[in-house]
Amino acid sequence: MVKAFAAYLTLAATVVALLLMNSRRPVAAHESLLMPQPLASPAPAGSAQPQMTVSDRGVLLSWVERSGTHAALKFAERTAAGWTEPEQVAAGSDWFVNWADVPSVIRLADGTIFGHWLQKSGPSTYAYDVRLARSGDDGKTFSAPLSPHDDGTQTEHGFASLFQMPGAGLGLVWLDGRAMKSGAGHGSHAGGGEMSLRGAIYDRAGKQISEGPLDLRVCECCPTAVAVTAEGPIAAYRDRSPDEVRDIYVSRFIAGKWTTPVAVHSDNWQIAACPVNGPALSADGNHVAIAWFTAKNNEPHAYAAFSSDSGASFGAPIRLDDVGSLGRVDVQLVGDGSALATWIEFAESKAQFKARRIEPGGERSAAFTVAGLAASRASGIPRMARFGNEVIFAWTETGDAPGVRTASLRVPVDSSAPSERIR
Numbered sequence: 001m002v003k004a005f006a007a008y009l010t011l012a013a014t015v016v017a018l019l020l021m022n023s024r025r026p027v028a029a030h031e032s033l034l035m036p037q038p039l040a041s042p043a044p045a046g047s048a049q050p051q052m053t054v055s056d057r058g059v060l061l062s063w064v065e066r067s068g069t070h071a072a073l074k075f076a077e078r079t080a081a082g083w084t085e086p087e088q089v090a091a092g093s094d095w096f097v098n099w100a101d102v103p104s105v106i107r108l109a110d111g112t113i114f115g116h117w118l119q120k121s122g123p124s125t126y127a128y129d130v131r132l133a134r135s136g137d138d139g140k141t142f143s144a145p146l147s148p149h150d151d152g153t154q155t156e157h158g159f160a161s162l163f164q165m166p167g168a169g170l171g172l173v174w175l176d177g178r179a180m181k182s183g184a185g186h187g188s189h190a191g192g193g194e195m196s197l198r199g200a201i202y203d204r205a206g207k208q209i210s211e212g213p214l215d216l217r218v219c220e221c222c223p224t225a226v227a228v229t230a231e232g233p234i235a236a237y238r239d240r241s242p243d244e245v246r247d248i249y250v251s252r253f254i255a256g257k258w259t260t261p262v263a264v265h266s267d268n269w270q271i272a273a274c275p276v277n278g279p280a281l282s283a284d285g286n287h288v289a290i291a292w293f294t295a296k297n298n299e300p301h302a303y304a305a306f307s308s309d310s311g312a313s314f315g316a317p318i319r320l321d322d323v324g325s326l327g328r329v330d331v332q333l334v335g336d337g338s339a340l341a342t343w344i345e346f347a348e349s350k351a352q353f354k355a356r357r358i359e360p361g362g363e364r365s366a367a368f369t370v371a372g373l374a375a376s377r378a379s380g381i382p383r384m385a386r387f388g389n390e391v392i393f394a395w396t397e398t399g400d401a402p403g404v405r406t407a408s409l410r411v412p413v414d415s416s417a418p419s420e421r422i423r
Helices: 004-022
Strands: 037-039 048-054 059-067 070-079 087-092 104-107 113-120 128-135 157-164 170-176 196-202 208-215 225-229 232-238 248-254 280-284 287-294 301-307 325-333 339-347 350-358 368-373 383-387 390-397 403-410
Touching: 048 104, 048 383, 048 390, 048 403, 059 104, 059 383, 059 390, 059 403, 070 104, 070 113, 087 113, 087 128, 104 157, 113 157, 128 170, 157 225, 170 225, 170 232, 196 232, 208 248, 225 287, 232 280, 232 287, 248 287, 287 325, 287 339, 301 339, 325 383, 339 383, 350 390, 368 390, 368 403
Parallel strands: 128 157, 225 280, 280 325, 301 325
Antiparallel strands: 037 403, 048 059, 059 070, 070 087, 104 113, 113 128, 157 170, 170 196, 196 208, 225 232, 232 248, 280 287, 287 301, 325 339, 339 350, 350 368, 383 390, 390 403
């Protein structure tokens, strides 16, 4: 997943150039009446790689703190009383840390907390494992780490998405490089085999009860996403066809197994390198919203679509950006059938963390700006989560005062139930 970042940089430069050429197109001057308010972040200066999940207690924000080669995964939870004091999941000097493959922390329905991060498994840059730790005392202490995979190969394992498995404990999916040549990097760049998507399930005691593949050929370094519908979990990821079409696919966990993956929409984006741009999912009962990035015909845009049948089918894509996008999307259903969607807009030589409300019929509110961002990968992937009527935004600020920042938005929806936002 690291070696593909070189290809990503070339791709990103191309995307920026294309957006600059198109930046003369007018942008709507009016803004939505919905405006996020600054919110004090529990993450300190120098923090990065934010991620958020939601439980019945509130929004849980995690981040990474680094000092030299040492890295630590920490988290805080936003409840009615505000942010809790940060707790540490794990730390080490042999971690694999980057802007796109982000650790996470999740609280399950029984109160158990799991955290995940990436730890190097060999001398190669491209050898690292997904590591998990479990806490039964509200995050005060965590178990010894374990891995969901036991292939023993010194290859890439990452881009994990953790979720509550209905009727069990923890579920997760991840990109798995066991079929790739050890230490060779990505198959599309080094001829080293195929990246796959795999999943595992743990019981409430933390014992693994299943593990296996969902798709044996996927894009090498695009983040994955999972949400839990009324019919079960749905996983989204970027597929990779034999002729290098890399569209967004989904698989659903139905009757005890993952279904045959299907495309959300046939973008037919053919690209010979990983764009490092994954999808986002949100679910509420049978309703699902998905967001993604594509640049077919050298036109980089962000899109979203809705499903009313737990992700078995999706409606027509709804374009999110006004001029052009660097992707890095997120989406959140807000309780009335509509959704908030976020992306990085690129216009007039500026990158901005933008959001707008969208409806299943295709209606869109005016876009509003959450924050200005660096267009480079240093700004990472902005995040969004909802608990009740409050939406939390999190992003990485760069420049003179770097760190994870947060903002809050009250959505005018009569809904007190937490919405799924687990990736």
